[in-house]
Amino acid sequence: MARYRDAVCRLCRREGGKLFLKGDRCFKPSCAIEKRGTNPPGQHGAARRKMPGGYGLQLREKQKVKRIYFVLEKQFRNYFEKALRQKGVTGENLLFLLERRLDNAVYRAGFSTSRRQARQLVNHGHIEVNGRKVDIPSFQVKVGDVISVKDKTTKNVHVDGAWSTSGGRGRPNWISSSGKDLSVTILALPKREDVDQNINEQLIVELYSK
Numbered sequence: 001m002a003r004y005r006d007a008v009c010r011l012c013r014r015e016g017g018k019l020f021l022k023g024d025r026c027f028k029p030s031c032a033i034e035k036r037g038t039n040p041p042g043q044h045g046a047a048r049r050k051m052p053g054g055y056g057l058q059l060r061e062k063q064k065v066k067r068i069y070f071v072l073e074k075q076f077r078n079y080f081e082k083a084l085r086q087k088g089v090t091g092e093n094l095l096f097l098l099e100r101r102l103d104n105a106v107y108r109a110g111f112s113t114s115r116r117q118a119r120q121l122v123n124h125g126h127i128e129v130n131g132r133k134v135d136i137p138s139f140q141v142k143v144g145d146v147i148s149v150k151d152k153t154t155k156n157v158h159v160d161g162a163w164s165t166s167g168g169r170g171r172p173n174w175i176s177s178s179g180k181d182l183s184v185t186i187l188a189l190p191k192r193e194d195v196d197q198n199i200n201e202q203l204i205v206e207l208y209s210k
Helices: 009-015 023-027 032-036 054-069 073-085 090-099 102-109 115-123 157-164 201-208
Strands: 127-129 146-149 175-177 183-186
Touching: 054 073, 054 090, 054 201, 073 090, 073 201, 090 102, 090 201, 102 115, 102 127, 102 146, 102 175, 115 157
Parallel strands: none
Antiparallel strands: 127 146, 146 183, 175 183
16 A cells, blocks of 8 residues: 655645644654744755745645645545535535545544554554444544444553543544543534634645646
């Protein structure tokens, strides 16, 4: 399975801002953005930086969203084509499809401190949906689904630490904690205001519409 394996902090610097790809480290002074600023990575990053034009802005917005959700180009394009066929605003439909990915739902529920960590939990079979193991990160959750951590994983220090601090990070309105146990319920489909990243989805629509 193709995936990005290099340092994720480089991605934040390339996009000129925090994408919150490193979990708790993004909120500490050790964050690469805090230490090195928003110049692109590399020895001559500051010298290469320039204001992008129309196409450049559209491309950078697409790359930013792909990197936030850890989706590669082919799959991202497939999401756009599906969003285009759905009723409603194409850009918002695209974001809703990305938000409903199981790995994103696991992260937003508070079982992990980053989407990368959430994807690993899903891939390794630690997550259940409605009592059944689901190890496909792109699985689309729906209203009424109950997402939980397998019993043997509840004592995992990373999962327990993420869950105990999830209240401070916040949980979207479409996901509700089911109680003291490590499980949540999908109450509704996500709305535009639930996407907390500074994303201009219209730029992505314009790019793919050329």
